[in-house]
Amino acid sequence: MNSEISTRIPTPISPLGEMTLRLSSTPRGARLARRLTQRQLVEWGHPYDGEANRRAQQIVAELAANAVTHGRVPGRDFELRLLLAAEDALRIEVSDARGDRGLRIVREPDAEGGRGLIVVTVLATAWGVTARDVGKTVWAELTLPGGTT
Numbered sequence: 001m002n003s004e005i006s007t008r009i010p011t012p013i014s015p016l017g018e019m020t021l022r023l024s025s026t027p028r029g030a031r032l033a034r035r036l037t038q039r040q041l042v043e044w045g046h047p048y049d050g051e052a053n054r055r056a057q058q059i060v061a062e063l064a065a066n067a068v069t070h071g072r073v074p075g076r077d078f079e080l081r082l083l084l085a086a087e088d089a090l091r092i093e094v095s096d097a098r099g100d101r102g103l104r105i106v107r108e109p110d111a112e113g114g115r116g117l118i119v120v121t122v123l124a125t126a127w128g129v130t131a132r133d134v135g136k137t138v139w140a141e142l143t144l145p146g147g148t149t
Helices: 027-045 051-068 116-123
Strands: 015-021 078-085 090-095 124-131 136-144
Touching: 015 027, 027 051, 027 078, 027 090, 051 078, 051 090, 051 116, 051 136, 116 136
Parallel strands: none
Antiparallel strands: 015 078, 078 090, 090 136, 124 136
């Protein structure tokens, strides 16, 4: 596992809002995760074209793409969970069924992939990985400025 991946224990939050969905481990499921995130944030008072919504969508897109590309187990879905906290904080969790693969951040400029976690690092206030009974959960926390919640 990469030494830059956060190992801090995530702070439990008491959610004002929560959405949990299981989606097919396919590119279509990853796209749907992003769209459903966008709609849920609109419901929570963060406009479609707002910075908070765009950041959340991008983080979900990267984590969901990783789940369907590297965490896919045939016949198993991935899970998207969004938690909205009182302090205008959003926790994004994407869980997949494959726990045997570590995460890596690619730094070679000519590499074809591996930049998704760099994007998450830039957009999120914190992120990390936690093990599950089956698979792993990659989580990211994001401050949501300008909400109307």
